Amino acid sequence: MNKSNMQEFIDAGRGTVAVLLGRRNAGDFFDLGLRGLAGSFIAFLVASTFNAFLPAILGGPGGGNPAALSPSLAILMVVILFITQTSFGALALRQFGRLDGLVPYLVADNWATFFITALSVVLLFLNVDAQLSILIIGGVVLVSEINIARLIVTLKPMQVAMFLIAQLVGILIGMMIVGSFMPNEAMMPQPAVQ
Secondary structure (H helix, E strand, C coil): CCCCHHHHHHHHHHHHHHHHHCCHHHHHHCCCCHHHHHHHHHHHHHHHHHHHHHHHHHHCHHHHCCCCCCHHHHHHHHHHHHHHHHHHHHHHHHHHCCHHHHHHHHHHHHHHHHHHHHHHHHHHHCCCCHHHHHHHHHHHHHHHHHHHHHHHCCCCHHHHHHHHHHHHHHHHHHHHHHHHHCCHHHHCCCCCCC
């Protein structure tokens, strides 16, 4: 499939909506090969970088939050979490004899991350309550993860559950790794200076 970057972006947006709606043809919108993987990584990196710099954009360093991570630490955290989550997901797929599903999973998941990040920014600018935003984004992420595993990777229901559990374990291990080298100031709220 040889698409322009703009067409790939538009199709990935349609695919992400199809994934969220649980449509069986969701995979048809994505380029599930290596070229599509490269494009999806670019989208993932754009979303991750934007998220890392958003607090500084909104209100100076840390966005007014002294406990906020610096952009470089935020990007490092995303990289570590991505690696651990993907590694544990790949191990689960290998156990199922479905390692062929890793590239399609990554393509759809990277694009979903891009568009879910855009949704979170829209909610932020609409001044939606933070707790409600977290619930909305959390629900969208859960639905997208389940449907990507189900519709794109075509895992069976029990495999979907085990795949998600493996990824959760990967994220928890990634958080432990991140927590082991993050400065204490970034991990704990700072008292206000008087």
